[in-house]
Amino acid sequence: MASSSSPASPSRTLYDKLWDSHIVAEDGQESILYIDLHMLHEVTSPQAFSRLAETKRAVRRPDLTLAMADHCVPTTGQDRGISAVDDPLSRAQLEALNANAVAAGIEHYSIGDLRNGIVHVVGPEQGRTLPGMTIVCGDSHTSTHGAFGALAFGIGTSEIEHVLATQSLRQTKSRNMRVYFSGRLGVHVSAKDLALRLISEIGVDGATNHVIEYCGPTVDALSMEGRMTLCNMSIEAGARAGLVAPDETTFEYLAARISPQKWHAERAGWEALHSDPGAHFETEIEIDVSDMRPMVSWGINPAQSISIDAHVPSPQGARSDKDRLMIQRALDYMGLEPGQQIQGTPIDQVFIGSCTNGRIEDLRAAAAIVRGRKVAASVSAMVVPGSGLVRQQAEEEGLDRLFREAGFDWRQPGCSMCAAMNSDRLRPGERCASTSNRNFENRQGPNGRTHLMSPAMAAAAAVTGTITDVGALY
Numbered sequence: 001m002a003s004s005s006s007p008a009s010p011s012r013t014l015y016d017k018l019w020d021s022h023i024v025a026e027d028g029q030e031s032i033l034y035i036d037l038h039m040l041h042e043v044t045s046p047q048a049f050s051r052l053a054e055t056k057r058a059v060r061r062p063d064l065t066l067a068m069a070d071h072c073v074p075t076t077g078q079d080r081g082i083s084a085v086d087d088p089l090s091r092a093q094l095e096a097l098n099a100n101a102v103a104a105g106i107e108h109y110s111i112g113d114l115r116n117g118i119v120h121v122v123g124p125e126q127g128r129t130l131p132g133m134t135i136v137c138g139d140s141h142t143s144t145h146g147a148f149g150a151l152a153f154g155i156g157t158s159e160i161e162h163v164l165a166t167q168s169l170r171q172t173k174s175r176n177m178r179v180y181f182s183g184r185l186g187v188h189v190s191a192k193d194l195a196l197r198l199i200s201e202i203g204v205d206g207a208t209n210h211v212i213e214y215c216g217p218t219v220d221a222l223s224m225e226g227r228m229t230l231c232n233m234s235i236e237a238g239a240r241a242g243l244v245a246p247d248e249t250t251f252e253y254l255a256a257r258i259s260p261q262k263w264h265a266e267r268a269g270w271e272a273l274h275s276d277p278g279a280h281f282e283t284e285i286e287i288d289v290s291d292m293r294p295m296v297s298w299g300i301n302p303a304q305s306i307s308i309d310a311h312v313p314s315p316q317g318a319r320s321d322k323d324r325l326m327i328q329r330a331l332d333y334m335g336l337e338p339g340q341q342i343q344g345t346p347i348d349q350v351f352i353g354s355c356t357n358g359r360i361e362d363l364r365a366a367a368a369i370v371r372g373r374k375v376a377a378s379v380s381a382m383v384v385p386g387s388g389l390v391r392q393q394a395e396e397e398g399l400d401r402l403f404r405e406a407g408f409d410w411r412q413p414g415c416s417m418c419a420a421m422n423s424d425r426l427r428p429g430e431r432c433a434s435t436s437n438r439n440f441e442n443r444q445g446p447n448g449r450t451h452l453m454s455p456a457m458a459a460a461a462a463v464t465g466t467i468t469d470v471g472a473l474y
């Protein structure tokens with residue numbers, strides 16, 4: 001695929017600039033890109049290391065590689081590790097990651113280390129994610145790091161092997177897409193709602209073959225945490241990556257995480273990381289969010305999301321036979337009636353966490369709703385901080401006490417019930433208010449039912465026992 005504007009063109013998008021500045025070699029439609037940071041987790045890296053060993057190749061740049069366990073770690077009793085009896089597969093994955101990292105000299109935050117957590121929370125937190133970088137990980141939500149103006153995307157196991165061996169990656173360029181959000185967000189309307197709104201409008205394949213650049217006054221006003229939430233969910237619209245051009249908000253976030261020398265040396269370069277005026281985007285979307293209410297998913301993919309005051313669709317109203325079948329299947333799986341109000345639907349569990357919404361700001365937003373209230377008797381609710389440092393920060397602020405006193409479980413960090421790869425999972429038929437990013441069938445446990453929403457909305461669901469407009473709690 002031809003790039004939207006050639007390297008020599010005067011007007012380039014941010015994506016064009018990131019792409020051009022990392023080309024090591026070009027071959028027809030494909031380029032080899034240099035990779036500045038490669039993050040590893042326990043689920044997708046073991047086979048890549050085995051292949052490397054089989055072919056007697058070494059890790060080329062251990063210093064540009066960072067490893068941590070997140071997907072299958074338990075969220076209680078982490079000091080005990082994982083028992084080989086209870087969960088032999090997860091235990092083997094943790095041991096493999098540890099052994100591989102040690103053997104290659106790769107920095108590794110193992111389970112129980114304060115710096116450990118979900119890879120997409122930890123990279124930025126540790127100041128490893130920087131504007132202008134190329135970042136890859138064997139994980140689709142690597143798009144999160146695009147919030148810093150880094151070209152960040154998920155890769156497969158054979159690509160992990162390739163990056164480990166060469167620190168480069170063969171890629172075909174995607175198209176440029178611009179998503180412009182205007183309008184001031186209402187109280188309790190957050191970046192998560194922006195993401196769900198966008199995906200509900202363009203669909204789960206609306207950004208396929210594209211890299212999205214998010215911009216406009218609404219995005220400018222978002223914190224880094226909010227931008228990470230937004231970029232995180234780019235992949236749920238089918239995009240290869242999401243981007244936000246770095247600005248003062250970004251620089252300030254980084255000032256607290258990297259050395260002053262590095263910050264001063266890099267800053268001028270970071271300031272050039274934006275789309276030039278007149279740069280060409282193949283696809284442009286504009287959304288005015290001034291009147292937006294919080295969003296919630298009703299179905300079995302993130303595009304099946306509606307405003308909290310809306311009604312679940314009915315198959316009769318579908319535009320095509322395919323849509324009708326999709327709606328029917330989603331209603332059946334979710335145990336919802338056509339046309340019913342989403343508000344007031346009783347829930348069984350609440351999960352606050354994940355790489356979408358497991359950062360300190362997310363916990364603060366949820367805690368603000370929980371303060372002085374109790375989790376409904378019918379609900380079991382848990383908070384899983386995105387990293388050990390997020391957990392520590394929350395404890396310093398007394399948020400853990402607020403959650404515990406309200407009846408939440410206060411857990412140790414990891415992916416947890418986002419993907420149910422550890423023992424945190426829904427029982428069949430249970431309905432969950434979740435701050436994660438995927439509501440696919442069986443995602444949070446076999447026959448579990450997931451409703452995606454923001455942390456404030458999940459907290460409101462916890463205290464009322466139903467899907468509730470958090471704005472109505474005041």
Ligand SMILES: CC(C)[C@H](C(=O)O)[C@@H](O)C(=O)O
Pocket residue numbers: 043044071138139140141154419
């Ligand atoms: C396990 C991993 C490959 C997977 C991903 O790539 O996204 C997981 O993180 C997820 O969210 O489903």
Ligand code: SF4
Pocket residue numbers: 070071118139141354355356414415418419436437
């Ligand atoms: S928190 Fe969920 S979405 Fe994020 S990396 Fe872990 S499993 Fe994937």
